[in-house]
Structures are given as C-alpha cells and as structure tokens.
Amino acid sequence: MTGAAGDPDPSGGERSPLGGGVDWALAAKTGARLVRPGPAMTPYTRAAATEELAAAARFAEQPVREVTGLADGLPVPAAMVVDRAGWIDAAAASMGQLTAGLDGQGSRDGSPGIGGRVAGVQAGAVLAFLSTAILGQYDPFTGEHGTLLLVTPNVIAVERSLKVAPKDFRLWVCLHEVTHRVQFSSAPWLADYMKSAVDLLGEDTGEPLANMAGRLAAELNRRRRGEVEPGDGGLIGLVSAAQAEPQRNAIERLLMLGTLLEGHADHVMDAVGPAVVPTVTQIRSAFDARRRRTPSPLQRIMRALLGMDAKLAQYVRGKAFVDAVVGQVGMEQFNAVWTGPETLPRRAEIDEPARWVTRVLG
Incomplete structure (x- = not known):
C-alpha cells in the first residue's frame, strides 16, 4: 500500500515519515548551540595548551609502545x-x-524524517552534556x-x-x-568486533513487548534484593536485562x-612512571x-542515564585485571589478549584474572 502518508517498505507495509534514523547533522548543530564554552582563558593560553597537547600526544607514543610492546613501526x-x-x-x-543503516528508513526524499530530527535534537543535548566531561577520545x-x-x-x-x-x-591524559590508539592499531579486528556488536544491537528481534517487560520486572526485583554483580548497576544493566539474548x-x-x-x-598511564x-x-x-x-542530584541522574557510573566501574575493574595478569605473567604474555575475540576476558575472568591466565595461557 502506498500513498501520501508514507513510502512502501519491503514487506508491503507503509513507512511513516515520522520514522527514520537520528539526524546527526542536526545533533551536531544542536549540541554546539547548547554547550557551555568552558573555563575562561586568554587566546594565548588556549593556543599554548592546544600546541602542548598536540606535542604531548606525539611524545606519548614512544613510552606507550615501550611499556605495552605493541604497535612497533606503525605510523x-x-x-x-x-x-x-x-x-x-x-x-x-x-x-x-x-x-549507518541501523536506525530504520528515512522519509521519502532520503532525509531522516520528523522522528529523525526529534532524535537529532535529543542526541545533540546529550552530546552537549558529554562534551563538558570528555578529556580525550580515540x-x-x-x-x-x-x-x-x-x-x-x-x-x-x-x-x-x-x-x-x-x-x-x-x-598523562x-x-x-594514545594507549587506545595503540590497542586498535595493533589489533585491527577490534574495530570490526565493536561494529558487529553495535550492528547486532540495532537489529529488530520482533519480540513481543510483554516478554521484554517481564525480564525488566525480574531484573528490578533482583536489584531490590541486592542480587546484582559488581559493575552491573545503573541503566546499562537494566537495558541489558530487557533485551533478547542476542542483544544481551x-x-x-x-x-x-x-x-x-x-x-x-589506566595501567599503562601509571606504568610509564615518574621518569616521563x-x-x-x-x-x-x-x-x-x-x-x-x-x-x-542532577549529575547523578545524568550519569545513570548515560551509563557513566558503569564506565567508572570499568576503569577500576579493568585496571585491577590488567595489574594482576601483568604482575603474574608479564606484559609480553598478557598481550595474548589482543589475539582475537576468543582471548578477550570473560565476565567471570575480569574479577578472577587467574581464570583468564589458565584458559588462555594454559
């Protein structure tokens, strides 16, 4: 069926112009309009800091490569x-x-549609908030x-x-x-691994909403009883619980x-040491x-909604894992972790590093 209200989809149904993906161009404009400029500084201070950060990023590459034993000879x-x-x-x-390709179809002319523009404004507000906290990113x-x-x-x-x-x-920052860049440069499969997981999250499972609601209710009960593992708190854990198994x-x-x-x-930052x-x-x-x-209170709400508390837990648990494994077997053997998906630590192994050592290194 076709008509002015929308274009046909492959299943023979109708695609609403209200749908569509996030308008990321609008998100960028919205975020730039909403964001606070940051601390007061003179143009000289800004220029000097910018130049120093660029030089520090170049300088950091060598000690990171020396400590990790990764990315030797790469640009x-x-x-x-x-x-x-x-x-x-x-x-x-x-x-x-x-x-790209995960947010559904846009309007008839290929634009994101009204829904995409609304989502773009919402995404822009989130980006504006996040942009005040990010020191760096690879x-x-x-x-x-x-x-x-x-x-x-x-x-x-x-x-x-x-x-x-x-x-x-x-x-130090x-x-x-730079360690993140070295990680991905040394293990090119990491980017595809991440992308495949994001693609899977975007798939439509067609599962009844009642099933998802049931899982969410069960998870809320678990949390009220205190049956939540470390690092699983906040909205991320709830979202995961509500998903079908492939998405989980x-x-x-x-x-x-x-x-x-x-x-x-974090381990590398500290391992480089006071010499640098x-x-x-x-x-x-x-x-x-x-x-x-x-x-x-407002920051707590935003941190929960954006999963920032879970990210902070990642630093603590992840560093403890790396510290323990490197302390036990050394960095060279630890680097087996970058071999492929099968050598990445599993949930139980993050908090019990010896289990990863036994499984991967024998």
Missing part, C-alpha cells in the same frame, strides 16, 4: 585538538558512521588510522580543579588516549571489551579522588 598520526563544539561535531560524525571508525581527539577546555578545567602541574597532567550478548561483549580497554589504558610524568603519583591520587566525588 604516528597527529592528534586533533579541539574545543567542546569540535568534539561534538566529531562525535556526531562518528556516530552517524557507526550507526575514534577507531574515522580516518585512515582512526582519530585521536583531545579537548582543550576540559583538560584545562580539570588540571585547574585538581591543582596539578599542567604539563604533567596533559601528558595523552598516555591514556552484544551488550556483554561491549562491556567486557570496554573494561579491558580502559583498564589497560614526574608528578604521576600526585595526579593519580587527585584524579581518583575526583572520580569518587559525590555528584549533585
């Missing part, structure tokens, strides 16, 4: 040092590429060698808040983000991978205290 692309609006624009472009899905982003106003805001040496803090597996894959990547990056970052102990102590700081 060292320049970092993109941006303001908050620049991060929003890059993030929206990346999300558009990552989710995006494996854009550019020939991925894109390393560093957000100048956020780095300056945090270093001022922590009262740490700016030069050391900027290098770069060590973390995809969320599990992404969570376990994120825990490994973030924990490994003289005040690393002070920075780590101040930064961890900042992570533990109790947020305001």
Whole structure:
C-alpha cells in the first residue's frame, strides 16, 4: 500500500515519515548551540595548551609502545585538538558512521524524517552534556588510522580543579588516549568486533513487548534484593536485562571489551612512571579522588542515564585485571589478549584474572 502518508517498505507495509534514523547533522548543530564554552582563558593560553597537547600526544607514543610492546613501526598520526563544539561535531560524525543503516528508513526524499530530527535534537543535548566531561577520545571508525581527539577546555578545567602541574597532567591524559590508539592499531579486528556488536544491537528481534517487560520486572526485583554483580548497576544493566539474548550478548561483549580497554589504558598511564610524568603519583591520587566525588542530584541522574557510573566501574575493574595478569605473567604474555575475540576476558575472568591466565595461557 502506498500513498501520501508514507513510502512502501519491503514487506508491503507503509513507512511513516515520522520514522527514520537520528539526524546527526542536526545533533551536531544542536549540541554546539547548547554547550557551555568552558573555563575562561586568554587566546594565548588556549593556543599554548592546544600546541602542548598536540606535542604531548606525539611524545606519548614512544613510552606507550615501550611499556605495552605493541604497535612497533606503525605510523604516528597527529592528534586533533579541539574545543567542546569540535568534539561534538566529531562525535556526531562518528556516530552517524557507526550507526549507518541501523536506525530504520528515512522519509521519502532520503532525509531522516520528523522522528529523525526529534532524535537529532535529543542526541545533540546529550552530546552537549558529554562534551563538558570528555578529556580525550580515540575514534577507531574515522580516518585512515582512526582519530585521536583531545579537548582543550576540559583538560584545562580539570588540571585547574585538581591543582596539578599542567604539563604533567596533559601528558598523562595523552598516555591514556594514545594507549587506545595503540590497542586498535595493533589489533585491527577490534574495530570490526565493536561494529558487529553495535550492528547486532540495532537489529529488530520482533519480540513481543510483554516478554521484554517481564525480564525488566525480574531484573528490578533482583536489584531490590541486592542480587546484582559488581559493575552491573545503573541503566546499562537494566537495558541489558530487557533485551533478547542476542542483544544481551552484544551488550556483554561491549562491556567486557570496554573494561579491558580502559583498564589497560589506566595501567599503562601509571606504568610509564615518574621518569616521563614526574608528578604521576600526585595526579593519580587527585584524579581518583575526583572520580569518587559525590555528584549533585542532577549529575547523578545524568550519569545513570548515560551509563557513566558503569564506565567508572570499568576503569577500576579493568585496571585491577590488567595489574594482576601483568604482575603474574608479564606484559609480553598478557598481550595474548589482543589475539582475537576468543582471548578477550570473560565476565567471570575480569574479577578472577587467574581464570583468564589458565584458559588462555594454559
């Protein structure tokens, strides 16, 4: 059936112009309009910090490669040092590429449709919020060698808040983000692994809503009884519980991978040591205290909705896993983790690293 209300879909039904994917171009514009500019600084301070961050990203590559034993001989692309609006624009472009084909069809003329524009405004508001917290980010899905982003106003805001040496803090941040680039450069399969999990999350299972609601109710009861494993709290755990099994597996894959990547990056930041970052102990102590700081009620709500508390748990659990395995078998044998999907740590192994060592290394 066809008509003015919509275009036909492959099943013979009608596609509504209200549907469609997220309008990521509108999301970028909305986010840039809503975002706060960041801490006050002179043009000289901004330019000097931008130049120093770019240089720190280049410098960080060598100690990261030495500590990890990864990416030897691979190119060292320049970092993109941006303001908050620049991060929003890059993030929206990346999300558009990552989710291409997953959001349904657009309107008759190929645009996202009214629903896509509404979703774009909502996504833009989320990006505006996130852009105030991101210090840096490695995006494996854009550019020939991925894109390393560093957000100048956020780095300056945090270093001022922590009262740490700016030069050391900027290098410390770069060590973390460069480690992510080294991870993906050394294991090119990681990007496809992530993309396949995202693709699976976007599939329509056709499952009755009542089934999903039943699983969600059961999970809420588990949480009321305190039967929730570490790192499973917040909205991410609830979303996972409501999904069909293939989607739950995809969320599990992404969570376990994120825990490994973030924990490994935190381990490398500290392993580089005071020879490269003289005040690393002070920075780590101040930064961890900042992570533990109790947020305001609004921040708590936003953190729960965006899964930020789960991400903080990833740093802690992931670093403990990497610290334990490297301490037991050394970095060279630990690097077996980057062999393929089958060597990634499983849920139980994150908190019991010896089980991963036994399974993977024998």
